[in-house]
Amino acid sequence: xxxxxxxxxxxxxxxxxxxxxxxxxxxxxxxxxxxxxxxxxxxxxxxxxxxxxxxxxxxxxxxxxxxxxxxxxxxxxxxxxxxxxxxxxxxxxxxxxxxxxxxxxxxxxxxxxxxxxxxxxxxxxxxxxxx
Numbered sequence: 001x002x003x004x005x006x007x008x009x010x011x012x013x014x015x016x017x018x019x020x021x022x023x024x025x026x027x028x029x030x031x032x033x034x035x036x037x038x039x040x041x042x043x044x045x046x047x048x049x050x051x052x053x054x055x056x057x058x059x060x061x062x063x064x065x066x067x068x069x070x071x072x073x074x075x076x077x078x079x080x081x082x083x084x085x086x087x088x089x090x091x092x093x094x095x096x097x098x099x100x101x102x103x104x105x106x107x108x109x110x111x112x113x114x115x116x117x118x119x120x121x122x123x124x125x126x127x128x129x130x131x
Contacts, residue, residue, distance in 0.1 A: 014060030024079045086118040
């Protein structure tokens with residue numbers, strides 16, 4: 001049981017790492033490199049001759065262990081910081097609320113102005129706790 005949990009967590013990390021590698025790729029060449037690395041691991045660990053039950057999981061376990069170079073780590077961190085969420089705009093939402101805007105109107109405003117989809121209920125809860 002303990003070993004299964006370890007396999008599952010490592011495989012999930014590998015899937016997440018693969019997703020991030022594809023999502024934060026700057027161009028098609030970087031995407032192709034990530035896919036080729038996954039294919040290489042698939043050929044190595046999940047061949048038809050390999051009859052182990054966890055061979056598919058093993059591919060993503062090994063993918064999660066891949067070393068990343070410094071440049072790609074920095075690029076991912078920068079991209080994560082550039083993506084905004086509703087919490088970044090709470091001061092503006094608070095001002096709108098004080099001006100008499102309803103939570104629905106603030107939600108529509110966020111969608112139009114910031115291209116940010118956030119429900120009015122999320123805004124209501126966030127502004128209750130916002131000081």
